[in-house]
Amino acid sequence: MVKSLEVAKWFVSLGKEPQNYLGAKWIPALLRRVPESGRPLWALRILSLSPHYFFDHDNPKYRGMSNTEYLEANFDAVTKSRENIYEKMLSRYLDANDTVLDYGCGPGFLAKATAPYVRKIYGLDLSLGAIECARIINSAENIEYIAVGKDGLDAIPDGGLNAVYSFAVIQHLTNEVFEIVLKNCYRKLKPGGQLLLHIQLNDETWKSEEEFRKDRSAKGRVKFKIGLHCFGRTEQEHIEIVSKHGFEIVEIKKLENFFTEFADEIRSQRLLVARRGD
């Protein structure tokens, strides 16, 4: 019952493309109608309709809280987690003069954490609703949020970026979409520009795209169509697909090297660092 409610929530917020949670056009329209003072809380409420954000209401640390208290506490927790990601990981790769793209920025927590330390950030996401929420809860003077479909990639100059980073995104992409993302990154990066991809290797809990697709039962097909895609790939598969698109692999680092405190949870996660060839 709870699961059906969850799926119904995702479904009403879906845009036209698969995986486009909060992509429905009613979301930005609604947020623009809310009085400005109420928009941040409404943005958090909207975000909790998606499987990507604010989905751990049952965590004992939120026990006894009202929904508003939970959303605000979770906002603080995600803000801190993204500050930690910038400090321990991205800060090693980005410079103060860099123009950077956050690919799949969602509601902009990591872009906001990174913005004080670079020249400019473009935050790009498939979802119109996530981008509208980012503009409300995570804006900064040097961040420009862009929805892939609406504003489009043309807002970013070709060959204009020093770096592209993408966190918690690649595992949600089919190979077909991953290749489109890599083509876009190649086009927007300067020659020699850095590509920083957070990746998930397949292990006993992370199935491959092929395994997902094999389930041809009615439930399996609905799951593939509207459920959240979560695919693992081998290190070699990542290397091949990234290299095929004109990037030279620099290093693949275990995420636990950056975040020793979460070593058990992130054992199969890596940071793939590559450079755009000429």
Ligand SMILES: C[S@@+](CC[C@H](N)C(=O)[O-])C[C@H]1O[C@@H](n2cnc3c(N)ncnc32)[C@H](O)[C@@H]1O
């Ligand atoms: C788990 S969220 C991560 C958000 C953010 N990177 C973070 O770490 O807080 C994954 C995001 O990827 C976005 N996404 C999925 N497919 C995409 C695509 N093809 N192009 C751009 N964004 C995409 C989703 O809309 C979602 O906001």
